[in-house]
Amino acid sequence: MRYILRPNILIAALLTVSVFFELKAQGNQTINSDLTRVVNTAVPFLRIVPDARGGAMGDVGIATPVDPNATFYNASKLAFAKKRLGLSLSYAPWLRALGITDIFMTHFTGYYKVSSNDVVHTSLKFFSLGDIDFTDAAGNPIGSGRPRELSFDAGYSRKLGKHFALGVAFRYIYSNLASGQSIGSEPIKAGHAFGSDVTATYNLDMTVGKKKMKANFMTGIAVTNMGTKIAYTANAREKDFIPANFGLGVGFKLQPNKYHEWGIYADFNKLLVPTPKVGDKDSNNILDFKEQSSIKGMFTSLGDAPGGFKEEMREWMMGIGTEYWYDHIFAARMGYFLEAKDKGNRRFFSAGVGVKYSVFGLDFSYLVPTNGARNPLDNTFRFTLKFDFAKLGGNKTNDDGEDINDQTDKVDKSTRKKLKQK
Secondary structure (H helix, E strand, O other), rough: EEEEOOOHOOOOHHHHHHHHHHOHOOOOOOOOOOOOOOOOOEEEHOOOOHHHHHHOOOOOOOOOOOOOHHHHHHHHHHOOOOOOEEEEEEEEEEOOOHHHOOEEEEEEEEEEEEEOEEEEEEEEEEEEOOOOOOOOOOEEEEEOOOOOOEOOOOEEEEEEEOOOEEEEEEEEEEEOOOOOOOOOEEEEOOOEEEEEEEEEEEEEEEEEEEEEEEEEEEEEEEEEEEEEEEEOOOOOOOOOOOEEEEEEEEEEEEOOOOOOOEEEEEEEEOOOOOOOOOOOOOOHHHHHHHHHHHHHHHHOOOOOOOOOOOHHOOEEEEEEEEEEEEOOOOOEEEEEEEEHHHHOEEEEEEEEEEEEOEEEEEEEEEEEEOOOOOOOOOOOOEEEEEEEEOOOOOOOOOOOOOOOHHHHHHHHHHHHHHHHHH
């Protein structure tokens, strides 16, 4: 797709072109004082749900059963993975309902269990915003560009007990929206930033009812994208926040018998970014929120909404979803996502299916807005290809996917200890 942007639009939109494509279509996401108090950030692609499984369940994933895409939601739960190695590749077309074919997002992620308690993981996210032709006020061509953004992260998670795990991850962020162009005499450059995640999970396997049906309760906390601010010009007066986020998730899974498994999950998220001070006639005060440091901005964002506690609560987003598995082969999913009207107004129903055979899995999802607002994923299928390897390097697993070698090591150590005592 080709876009023609004139200078008066360029000044207002170049530095927020990713915001425009990723959020504007989701419901008048702007800091215009006459409209809303939407919390805006740079590089919002970092908060776009990348996988079809989470996308089919209302964008939930903090406390869902472990799969490789946990690196996006809550990497600490990877410590409870029952497979030695997991890989995933996701693809999401963008704005297909408008006939656009060159905007898309891809996401690759993987993890490896170093031991029964330790996991290392990584992911790469790439967002392409197509082709853009730039013109001056008279319509004369002044160049073209291919805006693109990416992030790369690596992390480590460890189980600290039978039921508790912690995780950390570090992320590099690259955003090239209009490199080679300029705002006045100020050249535009690619933006760079660094972020980090801290996550925690509580996981409890249990039995319920007289029939002692297998069940699982999980809850998780994820503080993600804590890091530096980003700028697109060398002399930017205010740098932009990246989308630091606090997420809380809960989930419950029930397995009545070996053929059926059902779970319900909910996520609650809030951007840890200051609320714009809109409505102030002094334009300098409108930008005051950008002058805060990243760390200060995270703390002040917990209570800085101009409308007080009620508005602060409206800045929370909620997703709820359910998943049913038949014989661990076929899955059906659905969910709903809700955001306050004056904070973005994203509201949509999502659904999807998944199939799994041996180490191979394939997920699809579909999104339907419920409030009349356009969404970049309207009438679009997303898909994710996953691989979960139970064996690696000769390691064997039991029926639950647990590493027998790890269990054998524990038995051997216990036996040696008893022999020494004798």
